[in-house]
Amino acid sequence: MKTRQWPIVVAILAMVLGACGGGDAATTAGGTATTDGATVTTDGGVVTTASGGGGAAGSCMGIAAEEGATIVFSGWGDETEQQVYRDSITRFNEACPGITVDYQPVPADFQTQMKAAFAGGEGPDVIYVDDQLMTALGRTGQLLPLDDFMAQAGVTREEFIPSLLTIFTLEDQTYALPKDWGTLGLIYLPEVIEAAGIEAPTGDWTWDDLRTAAQAIAANTDVGGFCQGADWARLAPWAFSHGGSFASEDATQAMLTDAGVIQAATLVADMHEEGSLVTAADVGAGWCGEAIGKKLVGMTLEGGWMVNFMNNDYPDVDWSAVSVPAGPEGKADVIFTNGIGVNAATEFPNAAAAFALFVTGRDNQAAITETGFAYPTREDQLSLITNENDLAISEGGTFDLTRVAFWGSNSGRVNDAVSKALERIFLGEQDVAAAFQQAQEEAQLALDEAA
């Protein structure tokens, strides 16, 4: 038995030694490559300017990537999204042939798995980052600041739609770059609008116009007027356009009892009370998008995901979108975004950063936008969106008052307090003032405990 184990031990030893040797070799080679790059550009040894360096081994996105680097890339996503990123990797391989990308998508429970993987020191080199992972990983030094690499690649923070970087910025350092984003628009069924005998919605509508139209639909047709659930994200455009916010800019003070939020919530509560606003469950749908597909309501607030959803599930239903209605302070929308970040413990920081920068970069964003999968993160590329409805919805990203509902590391709890307040109002448990007073206390506790 003892002798039998020897081959295994030898094999393990060989593997360990082999791995070490390989690592050393790569580092040396990488070092050589950077020297070459510097020589080519004759720029006083400044490695960073080797971007156009005529195919110097390992130079990618202006970053001197480690030669022979293999990086693991993980994100969530269904088959469509996975294909988008497999295509992105193909493009990356053409641009940077020296780096191998091992794509390992995790479709379910991504955040949980990433927290566990990073805690065990086994995190992938490049991952999707959302507000939850930014809290768990970004704030604890598990992600690599990308600013130096951005400078090398000539990417500036200013080229992105301003609020997209909110989540990923910590003490002036950028820990991830937005990979795409979404926002809400006013979705409606033209046939219902027509049946109700009203004018079709336009981008100039105010919330009062929306209310009048919803009342008309509820009165003149047998479907619901406007569909909206007890959801913080759906209240956000109402609240922001009334000059409100869920919390202060520095995420220390909850602002749920301020006039803006209360006015917006009162309007929503009144519409619910009079029956012009219904929830998806009221009309027997799982969510408001489905209620549109099933023609159970006339209007709702949903985002770009409606395009694929309607094409797949309700291809025969004719629907349209305009940007969200305006409030007394102007137009405002809420932005949802996820980014791509780099593991601080990666063996190949340069290659990993180069990949993150490439995927979120201008060229790749343009290519992804062409597929209709997501909105580009740079405002000047918004014109590349081809679908009319997507174009209308994406306008929401450009309003001055538009923002990400991010309030520091306990954002989820703050937003949840808003959803719960709306739930209590819709259920008739509390009036607006009492519900938001309670939400204010819960949100303040969450902000205090965020540390």
Added chain:
Amino acid sequence: MTQGERLMASTAAPPARRVKKRVRNETAVAYLFLSPYLLVTVVFTVGIVAFALYISFTSYNLFESPTWVGLENYRKALADTGPSGFLRSLVNVFWYVITVVPFQTAIALMLAIVLNTPVRAQQFFRTVFYGPSVTSSVVIASIFLWLYLKTGVINYVFDQTFSLFGAQWTAIEWLNDPRGLFQIIANAFGGDIPSDQWLFRGPSVTWLALMALNIFTTAPTFMIMYLAALQDVPPTLYEAASIDGASKRQQFRSITLPMLRPVTLLIVVLGTIGSFQVFDQVKILTSGGPLNTTLTPVYLVYSEALGEVGGGSVIRMGLASAMAFVLAVIIFIFAFIQRRYIESGTEQY
């Protein structure tokens, strides 16, 4: 010094010594065979519980080293009387345990007795009744997600049944109805219980719906245990009793129930532990809502430990561990009381 070594050191007579040596060898061999399991237990159970106990006295976010905070986590958990706090979850789970355990035990016994009588297609019925238990709870929960819809089958059945008697059934949104049981009763008498008095509202409609789901899935498991135990009851007892003129009901009360006592203890204790740890149905169907009426301790522990409270929060592994230990102590106390209570009557048989 182990017992064996002490024996070796003693000056016993050679024959006795040989016997003791054999005992020692047998012990050593036993431990040798047990060692793989013991090692796994020590590392993955004892070690981890000890680590969790340590973590419960610290502030820990998985990535930065734990900082000692003493009893702060326990204080925070037990002092949180808010509508989404740990005490709320304990009250919820208390309603759950006192409803689910008696019902599932009674239903399991009833099913077992029915299936123990020789009926046609007995095996078929046993298989059918056991179905819900062999199905993954995630799958069952997903199916109930549809059944419990406002436009779902359950409301439809109620609606049809009511209309048979000329009554009107108002469709209930089973998985999103925070009205408490006592609140509904109070409403029927024209009163109300305000939302800050949630303690007195009783279990919500949604919570009752989850209880029904859980009874449906767990009762068959315990039915199998009862079925096995029923077949162990000597038929001679029933024969003797019927010769003495005991009725079926008397036989059930005086023979069947007492003979099943040890199994009943097992079922009640297992049922209680399982009910206190209810998690998967909550995670899939309600996420603790509506208005926290289905928030359970384990769901709270999970959310705090992974930083998923409300969809994104700071990871508080220490607080989660503290809550887990409080729950463990409560489960232990319940199991202990049940054991004393149920076993107290066994000796006489």
